[in-house]
Amino acid sequence: MRKEDEQVWVLVGMDLERDSLEAVSVFVLGNDELVLINVDGDLNRMIEFALRPA
Numbered sequence: 001m002r003k004e005d006e007q008v009w010v011l012v013g014m015d016l017e018r019d020s021l022e023a024v025s026v027f028v029l030g031n032d033e034l035v036l037i038n039v040d041g042d043l044n045r046m047i048e049f050a051l052r053p054a
Contacts (some may be wrong), residue, residue: 006030011042018045 002008006028013023023040
């Protein structure tokens with residue numbers, strides 16, 4: 001849950017020719033910490049793989 005004093009930014013990079021996501025970055029800035037999550041690559045394939053049965 002986001003705290004009242006936190007700021008959150010979500011940035012995405014797209015391949016417009018393929019109409020697909022290529023990168024996602026999430027920044028969470030609080031009073032005393034910074035959290036950065038960065039994912040790049042073929043996100044469509046990653047999501048398809050994650051949703052497949054084991």
